[in-house]
Amino acid sequence: MCNDYAELKPSERLLLGPGPSNADPRVLRAMAAPLVGHLDPEFLQIMNDNMSLLRYVFQTKNELTMAMSGTGSAGMETVFVNLVEPGDKVVVCVNGVFGQRMVDVAQRAGAEVTVVNAPWGQIIEAAEVKKAVESVKPKLVAIVHAETSTGILQPLEEISAICKEADCLLVVDCVTSLGGVEVKIDEWGIDAAYSGTQKCLSCPPGLAPVTFNEKARAVINKRKNKVQSWYLDLTMIQNYWGQERFYHHTAPISMGYALRECLRVIYEEGLEARFARHKLNAEALKAGLKAMGFKLYAQEGRQLPSLTTAWIPEGVEDASTRKFLLNKYNIEIGGGLGEGKGKVWRFGLMGHNSTEKNVLTLLTALEAAFVYQGKTVEPGAGIAAALEVYKNK
Amino acid sequence: MCNDYAELKPSERLLLGPGPSNADPRVLRAMAAPLVGHLDPEFLQIMNDNMSLLRYVFQTKNELTMAMSGTGSAGMETVFVNLVEPGDKVVVCVNGVFGQRMVDVAQRAGAEVTVVNAPWGQIIEAAEVKKAVESVKPKLVAIVHAETSTGILQPLEEISAICKEADCLLVVDCVTSLGGVEVKIDEWGIDAAYSGTQKCLSCPPGLAPVTFNEKARAVINKRKNKVQSWYLDLTMIQNYWGQERFYHHTAPISMGYALRECLRVIYEEGLEARFARHKLNAEALKAGLKAMGFKLYAQEGRQLPSLTTAWIPEGVEDASTRKFLLNKYNIEIGGGLGEGKGKVWRFGLMGHNSTEKNVLTLLTALEAAFVYQGKTVEPGAGIAAALEVYKNK
Incomplete structure (x- = not known):
């Protein structure tokens, strides 16, 4: 009655949106x-x-x-x-x-x-x-x-x-x-x-x-x-x-x-080490995003270490950029919900996914997406700012 | 704060109760x-x-x-x-x-x-x-x-x-x-x-x-x-x-x-073949159970092919027998629910678990449990009756 059902082969996504995050x-x-x-x-x-x-x-x-x-x-x-x-x-x-x-x-x-x-x-x-x-x-x-x-x-x-x-x-x-x-x-x-x-x-x-x-x-x-x-x-x-x-x-x-x-x-891992890890990686991500020209969305000093939100910069289109990240880099980030729809992105660094490698990977892919969207970028600015955070930890 | 949490190693149960059944x-x-x-x-x-x-x-x-x-x-x-x-x-x-x-x-x-x-x-x-x-x-x-x-x-x-x-x-x-x-x-x-x-x-x-x-x-x-x-x-x-x-x-x-x-x-597999399989294995199980002296619980002609219920025979104790099957044979069968509690057993042959091998394994283990409980049994009677059903299918 139906079409054939092929073998299950989900892509190996890096889930850096608001959840689900990658399971360990x-x-x-x-x-x-x-x-x-x-x-x-x-x-x-x-x-x-x-x-x-x-x-x-x-x-x-x-x-x-x-x-x-x-x-x-x-x-x-x-x-x-x-x-x-x-x-x-x-x-x-x-x-x-x-x-x-x-x-x-x-x-x-x-x-x-x-x-x-x-x-x-x-x-x-x-x-x-x-x-x-x-x-x-x-x-x-x-x-x-x-x-x-x-x-x-x-x-x-x-x-x-x-x-x-x-x-x-x-x-x-x-x-x-x-x-x-x-x-x-x-x-x-x-x-x-x-x-x-x-x-x-x-x-x-x-x-x-x-x-x-x-x-x-x-x-x-x-x-x-x-x-x-x-x-x-x-x-x-x-x-x-x-x-x-x-x-x-x-x-x-x-x-x-x-x-x-x-x-x-x-x-x-222990709770203390785990919370410190989330905090560090969120700080690095935020430094990188700011260096790339993002303005953070959530109130200063009250930002979640597991989920960073930022206004989508001018000259960058929401849906096509997220599609580019998903299709070319296998990275999922989150669009805005409710009032933030179309205007805000949500970047999750949750649990297993809160790592230096993921921070750098995300910033690198975002830079590529900006270039793809025709937006002027300062090459490597985001990465440099993030690395600085890790160096000073 | 707690005890150590060992590696997850669930036993390889054969789930022949009312569900869950073994997943494929x-x-x-x-x-x-x-x-x-x-x-x-x-x-x-x-x-x-x-x-x-x-x-x-x-x-x-x-x-x-x-x-x-x-x-x-x-x-x-x-x-x-x-x-x-x-x-x-x-x-x-x-x-x-x-x-x-x-x-x-x-x-x-x-x-x-x-x-x-x-x-x-x-x-x-x-x-x-x-x-x-x-x-x-x-x-x-x-x-x-x-x-x-x-x-x-x-x-x-x-x-x-x-x-x-x-x-x-x-x-x-x-x-x-x-x-x-x-x-x-x-x-x-x-x-x-x-x-x-x-x-x-x-x-x-x-x-x-x-x-x-x-x-x-x-x-x-x-x-x-x-x-x-x-x-x-x-x-x-x-x-x-x-x-x-x-x-x-x-x-x-x-x-x-x-x-x-x-x-x-x-x-x-196809629905038709699947339903025929469930029917055949249930018939074999019922023949075997009857030959062992069980009386079926559900109304004749209206019995589920996926779940067979029978009165627990006299001289056989409910909980200790189910425990014997679980601990010695890794087989789970179901006790009675509600009105049937302590009086009825429920044998599931569901999906992947509805096989000749499972019917024979269950009957064999039940015979051993009866012997263990000191109940007189006719050796091999259940198996013989089940095999007869398969031979005539």
């Missing part, structure tokens, strides 16, 4: 291991390892720390459908696409949402959150730690103190920060958080790490209404990941292998 | 291919291939045929949250765990559910559905095609005719049937269906194939309320899988590779 080759190999059942003692041990290793990267002691069987957006939905009941008041901070998505997800869960807006590419100011919390008296405040659409790294400690004082929960989106930059769940007083596997964890997309402290867990277990999603209902799922081992749904076995392997890689 | 080795290898982005032209082509190949196994022309980014239960939830609006009347047929789960999922989506019950291990009688449909006048009727908890294969054509006459939608759970036994979406007049990858498709768990005809799709696109799940909202997701290619969430890339490869394997 060890992680890809782990997925080729033979399947065991979802209630096999060996798989239960893998789940235990994953919980323990996720606690390590989340820097938390939270018992309810595990991976949901969906991508990062399923993690977002998990947090809202479990913590929110119809009519609950929720404050959501919005300075990019993923804040906007939280508003939508929270409303679908029945929340009465108040939005704290900030300009895209800027952080959310704690004073604004304080105002909203005082006037709304919400059940929870939700905020994005690493806004993938803009490249902003949001400070959280002051906002956490505001939530503590008002006795409301603090929910944080760590999709693009976890494993690439400090995420201190316990020290910062974050009550619930979620992430995805395909960014700084260097694992394929497909699982959503989540963590809930005892306060958040108590809110879930004292709900008046059933969680509206059966698939994401933590009142049941906690009993599959917990001692009871009650069957809920068939876990994605191979992705569980992959998660364990990527977390082992992180554990071997 | 080609499928495991496909997952080790390097990642591309979720909007890469190469991945969009893979999505197109997957849609086209899923239409082949679902035997449908439905445009909206694709894979949701979750396991089979996410497929179930997709159907209900998209087709049901609060207050809608729904008839759900229940003769096992997965019918029960549909009731729960439908109610969480706001449905007013009327249940048509049948004894576990028996089919749902069309006359009972007719009565319910005539009295309730529901928006949709939901039924399980292959009840994984009991091993029943449900006939659907008569029930479909009842739904057509009453102008209500027919929704079918094909988790354990798709790829192992006929699923004729178009010919049988099924409006929406879902499945999982980890049964007869011989792919790891993690994706949920779904299909909706134009009638069901029109219901979705004319909704008065937003779909309560953002993650499973087909009004948006259809625009990522469709021509528009709007970004919704980051697709699980490696699982997309795996799905394509398992579907290619099925396409190469």
Whole structure:
């Protein structure tokens, strides 16, 4: 009935956009291991390892720390459908696409949402959150730690103190920060958080790490209404990941292998070394981009080490340049999202991909793309500036 | 902070329970291919291939045929949250765990559910559905095609005719049937269906194939309320899988590779040959089990070719025998679920695992387990009966 289906031969892309990033080759190999059942003692041990290793990267002691069987957006939905009941008041901070998505997800869960807006590419100011919390008296405040659409790294400690004082929960989106930059769940007083596997964890997309402290867990277990999603209902799922081992749904076995392997890689490197590596490579990339004439998009001093955003320079066309990089250099970079569409590029240096070689490769290919687009460039300026950063590290 | 995390070395299990089944080795290898982005032209082509190949196994022309980014239960939830609006009347047929789960999922989506019950291990009688449909006048009727908890294969054509006459939608759970036994979406007049990858498709768990005809799709696109799940909202997701290619969430890339490869394997074998293979091996297994003194659990003439269920014989203990098979033979079989817990075993011969070698291996290991449990057996009786089936095929 159909055409023939040829052998699978994906190109060897260098994924330097907003994610997915390239998985560590060890992680890809782990997925080729033979399947065991979802209630096999060996798989239960893998789940235990994953919980323990996720606690390590989340820097938390939270018992309810595990991976949901969906991508990062399923993690977002998990947090809202479990913590929110119809009519609950929720404050959501919005300075990019993923804040906007939280508003939508929270409303679908029945929340009465108040939005704290900030300009895209800027952080959310704690004073604004304080105002909203005082006037709304919400059940929870939700905020994005690493806004993938803009490249902003949001400070959280002051906002956490505001939530503590008002006795409301603090929910944080760590999709693009976890494993690439400090995420201190316990020290910062974050009550619930979620992430995805395909960014700084260097694992394929497909699982959503989540963590809930005892306060958040108590809110879930004292709900008046059933969680509206059966698939994401933590009142049941906690009993599959917990001692009871009650069957809920068939876990994605191979992705569980992959998660364990990527977390082992992180554990071997150590968080401190990993964060330093992300920071250094981001500094080199930014120096190189500036030397090539780019203006950075995200607020100075609040830029994500895992994702650098920059205005597309005048005289350079968005789509054709990204196509050139993809087709000629096998490099994927990200276009802008929402307000940044057509105007901004997003360069990811995440996990396994945050290396000097990738910084230099990207800058070299960008220079070639500029030449191809007929833009005047100072040959080697970007590379020289990046190398200078490495020399002075 | 934690113990050391050793190299991943899962045992080479033979998964002869209710799923997951062993993935085809080609499928495991496909997952080790390097990642591309979720909007890469190469991945969009893979999505197109997957849609086209899923239409082949679902035997449908439905445009909206694709894979949701979750396991089979996410497929179930997709159907209900998209087709049901609060207050809608729904008839759900229940003769096992997965019918029960549909009731729960439908109610969480706001449905007013009327249940048509049948004894576990028996089919749902069309006359009972007719009565319910005539009295309730529901928006949709939901039924399980292959009840994984009991091993029943449900006939659907008569029930479909009842739904057509009453102008209500027919929704079918094909988790354990798709790829192992006929699923004729178009010919049988099924409006929406879902499945999982980890049964007869011989792919790891993690994706949920779904299909909706134009009638069901029109219901979705004319909704008065937003779909309560953002993650499973087909009004948006259809625009990522469709021509528009709007970004919704980051697709699980490696699982997309795996799905394509398992579907290619099925396409190469051909549905007719595949179904005949499943039928023959199930017949041999049943003959062998009977010769060993087992009594089958599911209704005669309505037994699934992908999953055989039998009462655990007297003098044989459930848990210790399954443990013996797992630890000594690396074979996983399934215990009973719900009403069958501790009383029933479930033997899966799904996709790649439906082979003569596996039938004989299982019967041999069961005989050894019986001896180990001190049960008198007629040596070789099961094997002889199975071989007789193959000889006469």
